[in-house]
Amino acid sequence: MRPFDAYLHAILTEGEAEARRDRSATIEAQHLLLAVAAQEDTAPQRVLAEAGLRHQAVRVALDREFEHSLSAVGVSAAFGLPRSSVLPGRRPAMGATGRLALERSFASAARKKDLRPAHVLVGILHAEVGTVPRALALAGVDRAALLARALELISE
């Protein structure tokens, strides 16, 4: 397996686990971002960490976005929501935003053999609207600067 294929496999596997943890039926862009942030000793993970986005910080930012979005319509997620059981064998499917992020990743490389781990992060960061850019903005992260840094990784 090429290094990129192994990396993509790790991202998809971890993204699926993140979706499960999130009680989500689908793997969305935010689950892929969490997966990227969890791949220790990879260039995209270091770029995120340099921007203050270690795995736990991404999770905190996403939780904050959820609470912030609910509060805009007067709803508080602060009440103690009982945790429901999860079906062990159920596999989350790729969701619309997850698919879009991957499509943008692949489209950002001229040829398939040029794909590198940073392309995945680039694909995720390309989204201008939705949960991920909102979470980054709320965390005070400059998405455009982060995207520029990820693009630098590709050209290095």
Next chain:
Amino acid sequence: MPVSEIPPPQEPGDALAAVVALRRLADQLEDAAVEEAMRAGWSWPQVAEALGVTRQAVHRKHAKRLIAAGVKLRRRSP
């Protein structure tokens, strides 16, 4: 604060994100509430009627998960 006093979000992005967050919250709440009801001995028809959906819909969505979680499911309403 009553809902009527909360102004609707000014930014379309905020309003759309609120929809996403509410759906997620509603899904989580539904999973937890159905599980609690079934553990408390409610029947599928009762849960379905309380949710305003068909028995088939609620069964399709939750039965496998609850069986896997070891919830004792009742077949008939009292």
